[in-house]
Amino acid sequence: WREVAGDPGAALGLPPTAPAHDDSLQRRHEVLAEVQEHYYGVPPRIERGWRELLIDVEGRVYLDMVNNVASVGHAHPHVVAAGSRQMHLLNTNSRFHYRAIADYADRIAATLPDGFDTVFFVNSGSEATDLAIRLAMAATGRPDIVAMREAYHGWTYASDAVSTSIADNPFALETRPEWVHTVDAANSYRGRHRGADAVRYAPEAVAVIDGLAASGRRPAGMIAETYFGNAGGVALPDGYLREVYAAVRRHGGLAIADEVQVGYGRLGEWFWGFQQQDAVPDIVAVAKSIGGGHPLGAVITRREIGDRYRTQGYFFSSTGGSPVSSAIGMAVLDVIEQEGLQENARVVGGHLQRRLEELGERHDLVGAVHGSGLYLGLEFVRDRETLEPATTETAAICNRLLERGVIMQPTGDFQNVLKIKPPLVITRASVDVFVDALDRVLS
Numbered sequence: 001w002r003e004v005a006g007d008p009g010a011a012l013g014l015p016p017t018a019p020a021h022d023d024s025l026q027r028r029h030e031v032l033a034e035v036q037e038h039y040y041g042v043p044p045r046i047e048r049g050w051r052e053l054l055i056d057v058e059g060r061v062y063l064d065m066v067n068n069v070a071s072v073g074h075a076h077p078h079v080v081a082a083g084s085r086q087m088h089l090l091n092t093n094s095r096f097h098y099r100a101i102a103d104y105a106d107r108i109a110a111t112l113p114d115g116f117d118t119v120f121f122v123n124s125g126s127e128a129t130d131l132a133i134r135l136a137m138a139a140t141g142r143p144d145i146v147a148m149r150e151a152y153h154g155w156t157y158a159s160d161a162v163s164t165s166i167a168d169n170p171f172a173l174e175t176r177p178e179w180v181h182t183v184d185a186a187n188s189y190r191g192r193h194r195g196a197d198a199v200r201y202a203p204e205a206v207a208v209i210d211g212l213a214a215s216g217r218r219p220a221g222m223i224a225e226t227y228f229g230n231a232g233g234v235a236l237p238d239g240y241l242r243e244v245y246a247a248v249r250r251h252g253g254l255a256i257a258d259e260v261q262v263g264y265g266r267l268g269e270w271f272w273g274f275q276q277q278d279a280v281p282d283i284v285a286v287a288k289s290i291g292g293g294h295p296l297g298a299v300i301t302r303r304e305i306g307d308r309y310r311t312q313g314y315f316f317s318s319t320g321g322s323p324v325s326s327a328i329g330m331a332v333l334d335v336i337e338q339e340g341l342q343e344n345a346r347v348v349g350g351h352l353q354r355r356l357e358e359l360g361e362r363h364d365l366v367g368a369v370h371g372s373g374l375y376l377g378l379e380f381v382r383d384r385e386t387l388e389p390a391t392t393e394t395a396a397i398c399n400r401l402l403e404r405g406v407i408m409q410p411t412g413d414f415q416n417v418l419k420i421k422p423p424l425v426i427t428r429a430s431v432d433v434f435v436d437a438l439d440r441v442l443s
């Protein structure tokens with residue numbers, strides 16, 4: 001994009017655009033390989049789960065601090081009953097109009113602002129973001145997509161092409177198709193804009209989008225994780241999405257929100273990611289939480305966008321949103337609402353964040369605690385001045401936690417950051433068990 005847009009950051013007085021993570025690609029892979037070696041000698045073989053607990057084949061009980069997919073916890077009775085009932089009634093997709101699917105589509109649409117009246121069901125988050133990209137391309141008749149650096153959107157062709165993280169996609173930088181254009185991540189964990197506010201860097205992303213349009217490549221859309229999951233569990237700064245969405249729309253493109261990771265309650269609202277930003281997208285991709293662990297994803301958009309896609313291509317998924325998945329998805333939304341799990345994410349998440357911050361005052365290894373609700377990032381550093389990542393120490397901490405019955409592991413690009421994202425049903429007592437175990441391990 002630099003060829004197209006020059007270096008817009010320079011005009012704003014920002015440091016050179018060479019992103020730090022591109023330069024250290026080789027080193028990153030070495031670190032990943034190093035860390036793997038330090039990982040769990042013998043990982044536990046989990047057999048069953050209940051709420052935020054997991055039980056292995058030996059009967060040992062673990063606290064699950066990482067499973068963001070099991071939104072309402074493991075084996076929630078209401079979800080199990082709804083899925084089993086539907087299995088008895090009907091579990092097949094075809095071209096007819098099935099009651100469970102139609103009811104669930106209405107329910108999903110009702111969680112979004114007015115106008116989101118078209119729902120496509122798929123089986124996973126990758127399929128959802130992939131379809132969202134194709135919808136934008138078909139609706140605008142254009143091929144170009146803008147993505148944010150350090151993001152993860154999935155493993156299918158289109159979702160992988162816009163995934164700019166390194167750990168999940170080692171070849172992304174070399175093989176990125178020419179229709180993908182990247183802008184620097186907003187306030188990512190180790191990015192150039194760490195801690196920056198939107199006013200400082202949103203204009204840079206806007207300049208890239210304007211530059212693309214000026215060169216005759218008006219983008220079909222921009223895809224963004226509305227909360228930085230992969231890059232360490234960091235919230236986007238206020239105003240960023242609003243400004244970049246506006247730029248994309250000025251050129252006739254569409255805004256795609258990837259809410260796969262945080263949508264439906266993790267941050268204390270159905271869609272905190274874009275609600276907080278006051279930036280309503282045109283297309284929303286969701287998965288993970290909505291299926292409560294069952295394979296289920298959805299793309300929600302407005303009729304005119306969905307219809308344009310239908311007239312140009314054909315969407316059909318044999319198992320996407322099957323009657324059983326839909327019944328489970330409906331039950332998951334019921335549980336989130338009836339058990340007040342959004343509130344729980346805010347209250348218990350707030351308690352967890354305060355306890356971790358307090359831990360940081362006593363243990364030098366803790367670099368920072370960031371994030372929101374029940375998606376927090378806990379960074380370990382060897383030195384608070386240089387912020388040298390404590391990667392092998394982090395692996396050791398996870399191993400010691402495992403010995404104490406806590407399942408925790410770093411994922412994504414930063415192996416010195418624990419992304420803490422337990423099931424939304426987690427209690428204050430379980431959070432205390434986790435922090436006390438971590439305190440002892442750090443001591």
Ligand code: PLP
Pocket residue numbers: 124125126127129152153154155225229230258259260261287288
């Ligand atoms: N988008 C985001 C933000 C994700 O975090 C993920 C998975 O981690 C995906 C998309 C892909 O979802 P799935 O693993 O269900 O294919």
